[in-house]
Amino acid sequence: MLHLRSPRLLGLLGRYGSKSDFDNAIQELRAAFSDPHAVSTEAGTLLAHGFSMNDYHPGVPHTVVVFANSTEDVVQVVKIANKYKLPVVPFSGGTSLEGNFRAFPGGSICVSLAGMDNILEIHEADGDLVCQAGARWMDINAALKEKGIPLFFPLDPGPDATIGGMISTGCSGTNAVRYGTARAEWFLNVTVVLPSGEVIKTRRRARKSSAGFDLTKLFIGAEGTLGIVTEATLRLAPLLDTTVAICQFPTAARAVEAVREVLTSGAVLQCVELVDPDFIRASNLHGVSTRKYPEQDSIFFKFQGSDAIMKETSRQVRQIVQKYGATGWHLASNKQEASDLWDDRKNGLYTSLALIPGARGWSTDVCVPMSRLPEIIAETQLDIKEAGITSTIVGHVGQGNFHTLLLFRDDKELEVVRGLVHRMVERALALDGTCTGEHGVGLGKRKYLYEELGVGTVDLMKAIKKTIDPHNLFNPGKLYPDDISDQGKKL
Amino acid sequence: MLHLRSPRLLGLLGRYGSKSDFDNAIQELRAAFSDPHAVSTEAGTLLAHGFSMNDYHPGVPHTVVVFANSTEDVVQVVKIANKYKLPVVPFSGGTSLEGNFRAFPGGSICVSLAGMDNILEIHEADGDLVCQAGARWMDINAALKEKGIPLFFPLDPGPDATIGGMISTGCSGTNAVRYGTARAEWFLNVTVVLPSGEVIKTRRRARKSSAGFDLTKLFIGAEGTLGIVTEATLRLAPLLDTTVAICQFPTAARAVEAVREVLTSGAVLQCVELVDPDFIRASNLHGVSTRKYPEQDSIFFKFQGSDAIMKETSRQVRQIVQKYGATGWHLASNKQEASDLWDDRKNGLYTSLALIPGARGWSTDVCVPMSRLPEIIAETQLDIKEAGITSTIVGHVGQGNFHTLLLFRDDKELEVVRGLVHRMVERALALDGTCTGEHGVGLGKRKYLYEELGVGTVDLMKAIKKTIDPHNLFNPGKLYPDDISDQGKKL
Known part of the structure; x- marks a missing residue:
């Protein structure tokens, strides 16, 4: 079991409990929970709750996992953690992408809320x-x-x-x-x-x-x-009826310009999703929709409302996008086709991973003011191409937010991918953007917070944290570089 | 000039600067601002910035008003306030309704941002x-x-x-x-x-x-x-084209039910505003629209989008409201009429006040889960009627939020109105609602915060406040009952 690894780290981490404090806490947890399965120190469980296949930041197992069934259960865990000054990390879906629920290197209690799903x-x-x-x-x-x-x-x-x-x-x-x-x-x-x-x-x-x-x-x-x-x-x-349309553009930049006019027109949209040629290639190979699409920068539109409103919106949007060189406009002819088309967009992670059998993927996102989206996408695409990495890109164009899924087969390519992610963030920050539009900071993005927000803003976050969590027990080491900032890049 | 009024109050307020601290601060402010009009101690200015005609909480003048032109100007004021530990109250539009920018009884520096309007x-x-x-x-x-x-x-x-x-x-x-x-x-x-x-x-x-x-x-x-x-x-x-429609309902409850179905239908709405028969009466007497409306509970709808979408939405909404007994459906026939109709809704404060020449009005709002809106409106209307007060009601039905404007002619009626406002809040709290949907807390609603949110939640607000403003210099005495809570109801 990993506990405080060095005196230096111990000092930097603050005065968390020792190995025997964890032992005592586990005893108390077992006594507090009548269900014998509620408190686990089983190796597989500790690893599964503290580690994630979704990110590539180093990870360690938790010290103990407690399965909560109620708010009162969580209170129990927190009170015991408080008594022994032990870090607590919450877990539920385990789908986050930036190491947000990773175990704490010095040992941690994971409280799983996965069973609290009512x-x-x-x-x-x-x-x-x-x-x-x-x-x-x-x-x-x-x-x-x-x-x-x-x-x-x-x-x-x-x-x-x-x-x-x-x-x-x-x-x-x-x-x-x-x-x-x-x-x-x-x-x-x-x-x-x-x-x-x-x-x-x-x-x-x-x-x-x-x-x-x-x-x-x-x-x-x-x-x-x-x-x-x-x-x-x-x-x-x-809950409204929806339908889906897709069309292709000569370039991503033209697609973004078209979306800008579509948004300004007041068309009744639910979604506007940009995907790149590689994404379409992956969908054509592995998607659920039987229709095959030209491998170009494309937009999926989702319209909503009554049939009359969707029909009018489709007419309106089609007219606009054509001014920007859109081709191949296709509106789903029935609900099943709309659903299949949308599944192709939503299943992008899986179809993209299938582009290289056995490959893993690093998914990351940034967000910039909308007008800067074409340039950051173009520069990122070029960077990825020059690095020899296979990837797919999807963009929530309406917010200037885009994701890359970068595929890699081995540790050497992983390091190339790590560099690509870093440069994508730096590009976003240079354009008045953010290091993460929707994935959160976790471990992966915290080193960018000072650059993005400035010292005063991050320090205000820390001051609030210190007020609410004076012993830094709740998910320590995440969200921003903290007292262990000099260790941050290694974690 | 009013300063700390009693030793008891002094103790309760905390250790703010004395009269001579204010004098020194004013000297430093004058030295810091080259514009001789930037720092004012003129009686009319002090009162105008610390007092409001929009609410009925006791008020006093500020000690000094500083007119800021930049962020740096505000920093100057705050630094001097900090040096002498003097309360600072920001001012800009002066339109708030709950005493939010009232001067502090022990003396305060008002920083006006009204000129920072670029x-x-x-x-x-x-x-x-x-x-x-x-x-x-x-x-x-x-x-x-x-x-x-x-x-x-x-x-x-x-x-x-x-x-x-x-x-x-x-x-x-x-x-x-x-x-x-x-x-x-x-x-x-x-x-x-x-x-x-x-x-x-x-x-x-x-x-x-x-x-x-x-x-x-x-x-x-x-x-x-x-x-x-x-x-x-x-x-x-x-910015989309809009148009306005109005119709009447047998009761406010039927109107709210109709709106619920309209919202669920996905009709493309920009606004849905309920008004009561007294509001219509005031509009008929004093509004800009030449058209006169039946004095019933009524809904103003604002639709948005292309002509085709507005036409379809109007058709859809009209069909729904008729199921709930709506009568007199009228869709504005042109932009001017739509604008006049909407002005009648937006000018409600002025048309309502005109119902009793020379009267003043107390405007207040609460918000409840949407299904509880009919009962709280009905109970409030009854309470107002029994109290013999003239009033108008408008409701942002889509959020379960409604306002009363309660008219009064003298101090006796003012006290009756004060009681009506209090009972309206208590009714909202009993229905899992809030003491204010959109006017804020200021002085007027702070005594309800503990009841509404619970001790732990208000205490968390206070802990954050204390971290960011350890000397309680920024707009003290507002937002929640603080260290001077026992004085709160008198302020």
Whole structure:
């Protein structure tokens, strides 16, 4: 078991508990939880909860994993962690991409909220629901559909993402062009266990309130460093009919210009997704849609509303994109085709990985002011090509946000990919952009925070953290370079 | 000049500077600002900046008013305030309704940002602009229109509201049903002078970011208690054609039910505003529209988009509302009529006040889960009627938010009105609602914060406040009951 690895690290990390403190804590945890499976020190479990196949930052196993079933369970864990001054890392979906839930090198208690996946209340007439943090957004939408409730939760990050992770990452997804991100107003309130063990609820269930600081937002994007979200009230949106269209452009730059005019026209869009020729190549090879598309920079549009509105929107959008050299306009002729087309966009991770059998992929994202998207995509594409790496690119064009999935077969290529990711971030920062549009900071992006935000802004984050978590127990070492900043790049 | 009024109050207020500290500070301010009009101790100016005709909480004049022209000017003021430990209250539009910018009873420096009203950069291709905190939203939209830029800023509170005040109040307005509130994603970043005098910018200009805590949101709704916002980057929305329709309902409850179905249908709405029979009566008497309307509970709809989409939406909405007994459906036949109709809605404050010549009005708002709106409106209407008070009601139905404007002629009626406001809040809290949907807390609503949010949540606000403003210099005595809570109800 890895504990504080050197006296130097010990000093830098702060005064966390020792190996025997962990032993005592585990004993107390076992005593506190009647279910014998609630507290695990089984090697596979420790690794699975502290390590991720989704990122390429060094990782170690947790010291113990506790499976919580309720807010009170989380409180128990936090109180014991507090008693022995042990780091606590929350886990739920395990889908994040920047090492956000990685185990702490000096040893850590993982509290898993994966089992806390219940929908507690549905208020159809109010357009909201209350659920536990481990609930998956896809399961929530499936449950609403099954009950015949014509509402849905519109934040759509990766398929297995949970509400707690989505809140903590400040996620978004393809629907953001219409519905905004996790930082908009989809979370009406959150119930949070603070590092002290105290439980608070940030707000009531009204759709809006100007009663004081926006404490809900304080926990959105905080990656579990300020509190562990155990429940949330989600605002829901009307579930509308949708359809999908695709067309090709001579260049990504022309596609972005076209989207700008489409957005300005007020066309009723749900999504606008740019994909590059390699993405289309991957879809043509491995996608669900039987139709094959020209391997060019392309846009997937999703329209929403009544048939009449979708028809009018399609007419309007088609007219605009043609001015920018779009070709091959294809509107899905029925619901099944629309669904297949959209699946091809959403399954990009899998179809792209299949481009090189056995390859792994590094997925990263940045976001820039929209007008700078063409140049950063062009420069990144050139950089990737010169590096000899296979990749696919998707862009949430409506926000100036784009992702690369960079494939690699071995450690040598991994290092080439690491360099590409770094240069992509530096390019975004040079264009008044951000090192991460929707994946969060975790371990992977924290070294950029000072450059992106400035010392005063990061220091304000740290001051708030110190107030709420004076012993730095909650997910230490994530989000920004902290007291162990000089170790940050090695972690 | 009013300074610390009693030894008891002095102790409760904390160790603010004395009268001679104010004198020294004023001298230093005069030396720091070369413009002789920048620092004023003129009685009318002190009162005008510390007192408001918009609310009925006791008020006193400031000790000094400083007119800032830049972030650096604000820093100067804050540094001097810090040196002498003097309260600082920011002022810009002066339109807030809950005493949010009232002078501090023990003496305060008002820093006016009203002159900081410049648009600094317009990025049309990115859909954003950078402006100073004193810029008015209406002026910003007028400037964009004049330049032929087809974008607008969609938050629309009271006419003279400024960006700094809108941020600090966590405002919204009639457009919130389509665009959300100040707590959504319209402020991409803010530049803030902290109580230490340090200046930070919370984020860069990308449309979204998941890089760390959402510090922008920390200042939205903080009412100047954590920092003074001096500049902001605003996200803009496409400026679309709009039109307006109105119809009448048998009851407010039926109107709310109809709106619920309209929202669920995905109709392309920009606004949905409920008004009560008294509001219509006031409009019929004093409005700009020449058309007279039946004095019933009514809904104003604003549609947006291309002619084809508005026509289709109108058809769709009309069909729905008729199921709920709506009568008198009238869609504006041209732009002028639409504009006049909408002016009748937006001018409600003035037409309502005209119902009793010479009367004053107390405007207040609460917000509840949408399904509870009919009952709280009905109970409030009954309460108002039984109290013998003339009033008008408007509701931002899409959020469960409604306002009453309660008219009174003398101090006796003022006390009756005060009781009505209090009971309206208590009713909202009993229905899982909030004491304020969009007016903020200021002095008027702070006594409800503990009941609404719980001790732990308010204490977390206080802990953050103490970290950022350890001497409680920034707008003390607002937002929540603080160390002077036992004085709170008297202030």
